[in-house]
Amino acid sequence: MRFTRVLISGLLACFVSAHANEPADRVLVVLPDAMREHMLSNMRDHLKAISEIQTALGTGDFQRAADIAEQRIGLSSLGAHGAAHMAPFMPKEMQDIGSRMHSSASQFALVAQEAGADGNVQRAIGSLSAITNQCVACHAAFRVR
């Protein structure tokens, strides 16, 4: 009897920890359908852009890495993403993470250009992770469906 109770509480603990990052822990952000689709399509392009940036870094094409980051994720991308339109639907923390992602991407663009001049690829890679850390932070905290 006692063994069964211990076993059950053990199983429950496993279940709870295995699901620690499941939707229930993330804040649901309700968006109008069209806006949610637009946001998810931007997201898919963000991932594609990160992949293209890594390819460019791998081939030593630092100017290309910089341009992709600035145009597709950086502050220059805000208009195309309809950011001003979407911001009012997002909790403050989500907006802040989004702003940090955009400014990190613009910062990376500068660092990547410098890497083109001084060959400091390691610094560029570190700067790239300042962008992806914001992707991870937002995904851990929010969901839209």
Ligand code: HEC
């Ligand atoms: C400010 C918040 C935020 C930031 C920053 C962010 N995302 Fe997202 N992303 C989301 C949310 C919310 C979803 C939807 C998750 C859900 O509902 O389960 C999402 C979904 C996605 C998806 C799935 C798209 C689909 O069609 O289902 C991809 C891919 C993605 N994000 C990539 C990225 C990448 C790469 C970055 C960083 C360069 C990034 N995101 C930054 C909030 C963010």
